[in-house]
Amino acid sequence: MAATSGEARFQMRTVYVNGEYRPENEASVSVFDRGFLFADAVYEVTSVLGGRLVDFSAHMARLKRSLAELGLPSPGSEAHLLAIHRELVRRNDLDEGTIYMQVTRGAADRDFLFPSEDTPPSLVLFTQANTLVDKPAARTGLRVISVPDLRWSRRDIKTVQLLYSSMAKTEAKRRGVDDAWMVEDGMVTEGTSNNAHIVAEDGTLVTRALSHSILHGITRAAVLKLAEESDIRIEERSFTIEEAKRAREAFITSASAFVMPVVEIDGTPIGDGKPGPVATRLREIYIRHARDTAI
Ligand code: PMP
Numbered sequence: 001m002a003a004t005s006g007e008a009r010f011q012m013r014t015v016y017v018n019g020e021y022r023p024e025n026e027a028s029v030s031v032f033d034r035g036f037l038f039a040d041a042v043y044e045v046t047s048v049l050g051g052r053l054v055d056f057s058a059h060m061a062r063l064k065r066s067l068a069e070l071g072l073p074s075p076g077s078e079a080h081l082l083a084i085h086r087e088l089v090r091r092n093d094l095d096e097g098t099i100y101m102q103v104t105r106g107a108a109d110r111d112f113l114f115p116s117e118d119t120p121p122s123l124v125l126f127t128q129a130n131t132l133v134d135k136p137a138a139r140t141g142l143r144v145i146s147v148p149d150l151r152w153s154r155r156d157i158k159t160v161q162l163l164y165s166s167m168a169k170t171e172a173k174r175r176g177v178d179d180a181w182m183v184e185d186g187m188v189t190e191g192t193s194n195n196a197h198i199v200a201e202d203g204t205l206v207t208r209a210l211s212h213s214i215l216h217g218i219t220r221a222a223v224l225k226l227a228e229e230s231d232i233r234i235e236e237r238s239f240t241i242e243e244a245k246r247a248r249e250a251f252i253t254s255a256s257a258f259v260m261p262v263v264e265i266d267g268t269p270i271g272d273g274k275p276g277p278v279a280t281r282l283r284e285i286y287i288r289h290a291r292d293t294a295i
Helices: 034-038 056-070 078-091 136-140 163-174 218-229 241-246 277-293
Strands: 002-005 008-011 014-017 020-023 041-049 097-104 122-129 142-148 179-184 187-191 195-199 205-207 234-236 249-254 258-265
Touching (some): 014 078, 034 097, 056 097, 078 097, 136 258, 142 163, 163 179, 195 218, 195 241, 205 218, 218 249, 218 258, 241 258, 258 277
Parallel strands (some): 205 234
Antiparallel strands (some): 002 008, 014 020, 014 122, 041 097, 179 187, 187 195, 195 205
């Protein structure tokens, strides 16, 4: 359904809420939903290219792990969730963008104790139409600042507890740059909504090893595999902001940004201050992989 008001054409989306497809302005969840009251919820964001889903199975595997870590009930099989994703692509005529999916521990009277195990989970999905491939930032690169990482210690679980990341990104914008890299015990953890990587002076791709300290990025995993196949040397270890500033290149990965070069950290240009060849090549290779394997 499309409504026209003056110059602006506003597209009313169809969203999915607990078994129903509804216009976005008619969809609602309970005020007692534990996602709303306790951030007792996990999510996934899957990108859509040419109307097809990128790295879908990997996103579902991570969802399953997040649910298990928190003892959250499953919202349904991978096939069921795939059918909902595809139906939302169809109903919203989505060619390029993302699908957000959130699973919460359901609605129950407010109590710190988890509700009984037969409380049904809430399941919400919606689309966001967006240009993902032809992004000007891929040609100019991103500028980031560093901030202390003040999040909780289980960042490997993809919870909706995103307040600190949201504050850090807003602070970055307020300071005239694009994003923030978070630092803990002197080492970079990750970006506010992406994994952080550098290319060392000898061409080695350096990226923090997986642990509870960072989200196990689906795009990170895909890009590392593609980099390995392209004979790029990889070192999974922590690095400091100082090392990143001296690096040949820096870049981030995420489902919606793919691979995006970083050209400045805390005011210091990285390399010659322009997107580097490794990040640019990995972006191309990843986009090709995404298009070739999307379902
Ligand atoms: N780290 C954080 C904190 C994130 O929020 C995200 C994106 N949700 C990522 C890394 C990148 O993960 P993915 O490649 O699976 O999108």
